[in-house]
Amino acid sequence: MSALSIEHVSKAYALDGAQRPVLKDINFAVGQNEILAIVGASGCGKSTLLRLIVGLDGDYRGSIVRGDGDTVPAKIGMVFQDHRLYPWLTVEANVDLAFDTSPLPARERREKVQHYIDLVGLSDYSKAYPRQLSGGMAQRAAIARALAQEPGILLMDEPFGALDSILRMRLQEELLAIWEKNRLSIVIVTHDVEEALYLADRVIVMEPNPGRIRDVIPVDLPRPRNRSSMLLTQLKKRCLSMLV
Ligand SMILES: Nc1ncnc2c1ncn2[C@@H]1O[C@H](COP(=O)(O)OP(=O)(O)OP(=O)(O)O)[C@@H](O)[C@H]1O
Ligand SMILES: [Mg+2]
DSSP, X not given: OEXXXXXXXXXXXXXXXXXXXXXXXXXXXEETTOEEEEEEOTTSSHHHHHHHHHTSOOOOEEEEEESOSSSOOOOEEEEOSSOXXXXXXXXXXXXXXXXXXXXXXXXXXXXXXXXXXXXXXXXXXXXXOGGGSOHHHHHHHXXXXXXXXXXXXXXXXXXXXXXXXXXXXXXXXXXXXXXXHHTOEEEEEOSOHHHHHHHOSEEEEEETTTBEEEEEEEXXXXXXXXXXXXXXXXXXXXXXXXXX
């Protein structure tokens, strides 16, 4: 059962009057409850691909199908590469936006907002505005907002890129805990091969000009994983040999 299927997806951008191919014949499926990581050089179309999946850009060839046609397609949540918080709203109000169309009573809604803010470690900053946060804190607020939507499919575009390595590892653990609890499917774009291998069930390696899939690497290791295990080290070498 797939949560998401991408079939023969190609995309070009117009640049100086010419069509420049950005994605070429992308094919993959994301299983229910699967964590899929995408790594690849800057400019190979990773963010573009997520924008197509989430529906922000409908100008592409091929097909992107949510769900397997039988069940109701899962809600998609997205964490962008830049946090995209509303600068005029506090952290709390930004996260609360996730409940805009929700029928939840006010008290439960407040509790949920607080829960997701606590989860990303921003309890002391719920009344702060984005400009009062560091880059990493703003990114965590954006993660809280996406999680608060309680999506079935979570797309994350380099969500931990701005964080120091300790916090990064902590949030990776949080993400896995949330994933285990909520059984969601996750597609995470990262430039950190170790992060990809630590988190994912499969890692897609892309190459640029035009962006295409070079390899799909299964990571058949039970969780919790040992970051310095032999297999992860071998897989890291394999990934890096394709990327560098
Ligand atoms: N709106 C746009 N108009 C024209 N070209 C674009 C547009 N958005 C992206 N591109 C081009 O598409 C290509 C892929 O961009 P994209 O942002 O998807 O790459 P990426 O893999 O996410 O890179 P990074 O790792 O640096 O975030 C780049 O060459 C970029 O210049
Ligand atoms: Mg990008």
